[in-house]
Amino acid sequence: MAEVVFDHVTRIYPGNDEPSVSDLSLDIKDGEFLVLVGPSGCGKSTTLRMLAGLEEVNKGRIMIGDKDVTTMQPKDRDIAMVFQNYALYPHMTVADNMGFALKIAGTPKDEIRQRVEKAAEVLDLTEYLDRKPKALSGGQRQRVAMGRAIVRQPKVFLMDEPLSNLDAKLRVQTRTQIAALQRQLNVTTLYVTHDQTEALTMGDRIAVIKLGVLQQVGAPTELYDRPENVFVAGFIGSPSMNINIHPVANGQAKIGEDTISLPREAVDKLTPEDQGRIVVGFRPEDASLAGADEPEAFSLKVANVEDLGSDGYIYGNILTDNSVAEQAIVMSDQNKLTTIRVNPRDLPRVGDVVKIHIDPAKMHLFSPASELRLN
Amino acid sequence: MTSVNINRATASSLDPRAMKATSIKTTADPSSEQEPAALHITATSSNPRMFTLPWERPLATWPRDLLANLPRGISRHVVRFVHVGDDVYAMKEITQRVAEREYELLRKLQKLELPTVNPIAVVTGRHTREGEPLEAMLVTQHLKFSLPYRALFARNLRPDTAERLIDALAVLLVRLHLAGFYWGDVSLSNVLFLRDADAFSAFLVDAETGDLHPSLTDGQREYDIDLARTNIIGELMDLDSGNLLAGEVDEVGVGNRLVDRYHSLWSALTDVDSFDPDEMWKIERRVNRLNDLGFDVDELEMKTEENGNRVLVRPRVVDAGYASRKLLRLTGLDVQENQARRLLNDLDAYRASTWRQGEDLEIVATDWMREVFEPTVRMIPPEYRSQIEPAQFFHEVLTHRWLMAEKAGHDVPMAEAVQSYISESLPEYRLDSEDMKTINEEADAGVVDDEMNWQGAHAQAGQGKQVTRDQTDKDANGHEVKGHDAANTRATEQTDVGGQTGAGTQKDRDRAGEEVPSQPVFEDTNGGRSSLRSVYAPGSLDAAADQDDQDDAVWASS
Numbered sequence: 001m002a003e004v005v006f007d008h009v010t011r012i013y014p015g016n017d018e019p020s021v022s023d024l025s026l027d028i029k030d031g032e033f034l035v036l037v038g039p040s041g042c043g044k045s046t047t048l049r050m051l052a053g054l055e056e057v058n059k060g061r062i063m064i065g066d067k068d069v070t071t072m073q074p075k076d077r078d079i080a081m082v083f084q085n086y087a088l089y090p091h092m093t094v095a096d097n098m099g100f101a102l103k104i105a106g107t108p109k110d111e112i113r114q115r116v117e118k119a120a121e122v123l124d125l126t127e128y129l130d131r132k133p134k135a136l137s138g139g140q141r142q143r144v145a146m147g148r149a150i151v152r153q154p155k156v157f158l159m160d161e162p163l164s165n166l167d168a169k170l171r172v173q174t175r176t177q178i179a180a181l182q183r184q185l186n187v188t189t190l191y192v193t194h195d196q197t198e199a200l201t202m203g204d205r206i207a208v209i210k211l212g213v214l215q216q217v218g219a220p221t222e223l224y225d226r227p228e229n230v231f232v233a234g235f236i237g238s239p240s241m242n243i244n245i246h247p248v249a250n251g252q253a254k255i256g257e258d259t260i261s262l263p264r265e266a267v268d269k270l271t272p273e274d275q276g277r278i279v280v281g282f283r284p285e286d287a288s289l290a291g292a293d294e295p296e297a298f299s300l301k302v303a304n305v306e307d308l309g310s311d312g313y314i315y316g317n318i319l320t321d322n323s324v325a326e327q328a329i330v331m332s333d334q335n336k337l338t339t340i341r342v343n344p345r346d347l348p349r350v351g352d353v354v355k356i357h358i359d360p361a362k363m364h365l366f367s368p369a370s371e372l373r374l375n
Numbered sequence: 376m377t378s379v380n381i382n383r384a385t386a387s388s389l390d391p392r393a394m395k396a397t398s399i400k401t402t403a404d405p406s407s408e409q410e411p412a413a414l415h416i417t418a419t420s421s422n423p424r425m426f427t428l429p430w431e432r433p434l435a436t437w438p439r440d441l442l443a444n445l446p447r448g449i450s451r452h453v454v455r456f457v458h459v460g461d462d463v464y465a466m467k468e469i470t471q472r473v474a475e476r477e478y479e480l481l482r483k484l485q486k487l488e489l490p491t492v493n494p495i496a497v498v499t500g501r502h503t504r505e506g507e508p509l510e511a512m513l514v515t516q517h518l519k520f521s522l523p524y525r526a527l528f529a530r531n532l533r534p535d536t537a538e539r540l541i542d543a544l545a546v547l548l549v550r551l552h553l554a555g556f557y558w559g560d561v562s563l564s565n566v567l568f569l570r571d572a573d574a575f576s577a578f579l580v581d582a583e584t585g586d587l588h589p590s591l592t593d594g595q596r597e598y599d600i601d602l603a604r605t606n607i608i609g610e611l612m613d614l615d616s617g618n619l620l621a622g623e624v625d626e627v628g629v630g631n632r633l634v635d636r637y638h639s640l641w642s643a644l645t646d647v648d649s650f651d652p653d654e655m656w657k658i659e660r661r662v663n664r665l666n667d668l669g670f671d672v673d674e675l676e677m678k679t680e681e682n683g684n685r686v687l688v689r690p691r692v693v694d695a696g697y698a699s700r701k702l703l704r705l706t707g708l709d710v711q712e713n714q715a716r717r718l719l720n721d722l723d724a725y726r727a728s729t730w731r732q733g734e735d736l737e738i739v740a741t742d743w744m745r746e747v748f749e750p751t752v753r754m755i756p757p758e759y760r761s762q763i764e765p766a767q768f769f770h771e772v773l774t775h776r777w778l779m780a781e782k783a784g785h786d787v788p789m790a791e792a793v794q795s796y797i798s799e800s801l802p803e804y805r806l807d808s809e810d811m812k813t814i815n816e817e818a819d820a821g822v823v824d825d826e827m828n829w830q831g832a833h834a835q836a837g838q839g840k841q842v843t844r845d846q847t848d849k850d851a852n853g854h855e856v857k858g859h860d861a862a863n864t865r866a867t868e869q870t871d872v873g874g875q876t877g878a879g880t881q882k883d884r885d886r887a888g889e890e891v892p893s894q895p896v897f898e899d900t901n902g903g904r905s906s907l908r909s910v911y912a913p914g915s916l917d918a919a920a921d922q923d924d925q926d927d928a929v930w931a932s933s
């Protein structure tokens with residue numbers, strides 16, 4: 001087991017001007033499960049492949065424990081890529097299927113057996129060790145395949161979108177299994193995914209990356225509760241955060257006909273580049289229906305509603321007077337509609353105009369120019 | 376340093392042929408992909424029968440009468456060979472993203488003329504009749520005459536088979552790496568082998584984990600090689616556990632052989648040679664050596680050292696296929712490299728023996744085709760036409776004739792050699808039905824991504840839905856018997872409630888020393904022989920009809 005350190009690492013593919021990964025500094029603590037998440041082409045897989053030794057590092061260095069592995073061959077790095085396309089060997093017992101790589105490496109028989117038994121215990125396969133794969137269910141076979149990586153006792157596990165070749169149902173099961181397994185084994189793990197739900201549910205910490213640049217690293221709740229910039233705010237969370245740009249006047253955000261008070265400390269941080277505007281973000285669960293004349297609320301024309309039994313969702317358009325200065329620029333997805341979670345018993349009808357109140361303590365404010373957090 | 380750089384291609388961009396390989400473009404972000412609501416087929420073939428297949432059923436439950444009984448390799452996914460008109464397609468059930476990605480990659484590799492299976496289609500938006508979504512499917516063409524390594528080991532092969540397979544795999548890996556393909560999962564299971572004169576040719580069949588780059592880093596190549604070594608040793612250890620490996624094979628030694636062969640081939644192809652300026656004739660020697668290895672040299676990159684004392688030469692090797700391209704040009708025969716070399720040698724011998732050295736090789740080649748090659752391969756008995764490639768047959772007859780001549784002390788006429796070869800050696804090409812069954816059962820034992828099988832796991836004891844699956848298999852076994860011998864099946868159905876007799880019957884038959892051809896592509900499981908010719912004839916109808924007769928002959932004896 002070991003700590004992994006990316007120290008100002010840059011990767012520029014031959015022929016490219018822009019780096020695919022730019023000046024990345026990131027540490028994965030000993031035994032930590034770190035999830036690297038980001039959209040298509042953000043450099044997350046490149047980062048993992050640099051750690052694996054599959055991609056060259058143009059600048060900076062990578063450490064595993066106290067060893068500088070920057071130019072080391074993959075097989076000398078003591079890493080395991082989990083969830084390669086393992087198939088099982090039909091004539092070998094489960095124990096041999098798990099331990100054959102150790103046999104190749106010349107590990108003594110006793111030690112192989114010991115390590116295999118330990119892995120089998122973790123994987124709940126002890127009673128199957130002397131059986132052939134034929135006698136196992138698909139789920140057990142999958143665990144035998146995981147066992148192969150475990151018995152090697154590598155310093156680091158690398159997982160690159162390991163669930164992408166499973167169908168949706170198996171994905172959820174396997175997700176839970178991998179996370180539980182990693183905690184039991186306590187092996188430093190770098191896990192790459194495009195899926196923020198996977199990141200939130202699995203990682204000890206999450207690193208969000210965009211266009212080769214690290215955006216924010218932190219525990220799932222930190223990223224969810226205090227996103228450092230607009231990108232992280234929009235990327236983490238499902239349904240995603242409502243994010244709009246509004247004009248600021250007298251310390252208040254103007255939303256259509258309505259105004260909402262902004263914390264002084266945030267407004268003070270706005271600069272001339274922000275051109276008198278502010279980015280206001282709030283999560284669907286941090287807003288509520290308000291009375292018709294209630295202050296500190298804005299108007300929403302309901303475009304659609306969903307009743308999920310436990311939750312209700314309102315999707316709508318913020319009413320503005322359509323002047324350029326006041327146009328609310330929507331930065332979240334959700335088909336450009338504002339999403340509000342409410343009690344399903346209180347769902348309005350489509351076409352209604354309702355008043356929405358944002359919990360002031362849960363408001364996320366950003367500078368339109370720098371896209372950085374203000375509060 | 377003066378530089379005579381003939382190679383103008385920038386190393387940074389992908390081959391344009393690969394760039395325009397397909398309309399399917401998978402992004403690195405799976406969330407941007409939407410599963411289509413209705414069945415969607417992107418195909419390179421216009422075979423209308425593709426639409427008539429039971430896409431609404433999980434592949435593992437497709438009716439046996441659609442399936443071709445061919446040996447399958449080990450895979451973690453459900454894979455089946457399916458008759459589609461005159462073709463046999465390999466179908467693999469995987470997620471949409473993986474299916475599209477692999478289809479796209481295989482298309483690119485095809486455009487780069489690399490030895491891979493031919494992608495036919497990617498099928499998405501599958502749903503059951505009840506509307507439940509099903510996984511996508513990747514469809515590839517079954518590579519005719521090819522066999523997975525396990526089927527090769529199931530036959531009595533020469534003891535050095537493992538080594539020859541490794542050599543073929545090393546060549547394949549080098550060719551893929553030269554083209555910038557990082558495989559990520561090299562193993563014997565992920566290739567198919569074709570006989571190529573006395574050697575084998577390897578074809579990539581699984582590109583799931585692969586990636587195409589403008590060029591590979593040493594780390595990528597070394598990782599592939601290391602993984603290949605581990606996988607090969609594991610695969611051989613597995614054969615050993617099943618007593619399928621000759622005692623003297625050293626698994627680790629064979630695995631290490633791949634590493635050695637790869638490195639020596641790679642350095643032969645890519646190393647920079649250093650010559651004195653008056654030794655330029657050595658360049659030609661280097662090029663000839665590369666041609667002997669089967670590789671074409673596209674360009675030479677030549678630089679002189681600053682003091683002008685030495686010339687540094689690096690060949691830019693494009694691909695293997697030197698001899699086969701030459702043969703294709705001369706005769707129109709499209710065969711493997713070693714076969715081509717053998718055929719070209721025979722063509723040379725023909726030219727010399729007919730005193731036509733002065734004539735154009737193109738003209739001599741036409742006569743050689745008409746007088747030598749075609750009459751010989753026409754003698755392949757119909758029942759073997761789906762099992763041995765004509766060029767391989769020709770090669771083996773030549774070898775056989777040489778051995779006969781040596782024994783007899785004089786030349787042996789071609790026709791006599793062919794007859795002798797057919798009766799003495801050709802039967803080795805048959806794979807008995809028990810072996811076939813074992814191979815496919817073994818393949819099933821490794822499948823991880825079969826949902827029915829998975830949910831069995833969650834019922835702990837492997838009960839629940841798995842039971843349904845077992846019954847399906849048993850039914851299927853019963854069906855299998857029906858296809859060959861309707862009368863026998865009727866008896867089976869009456870007496871066998873548990874469903875095991877089907878397998879038993881087959882076993883009994885095999886004990887009686889019978890064999891079925893290794894690629895009974897014509898196997899029909901609908902019961903009726905009459906339907907065979909019309910629906911499942913592969914290649915030419917005549918061949919199918921003949922094959923069918925042969926099947927009858929074989930089964931009639933039971």
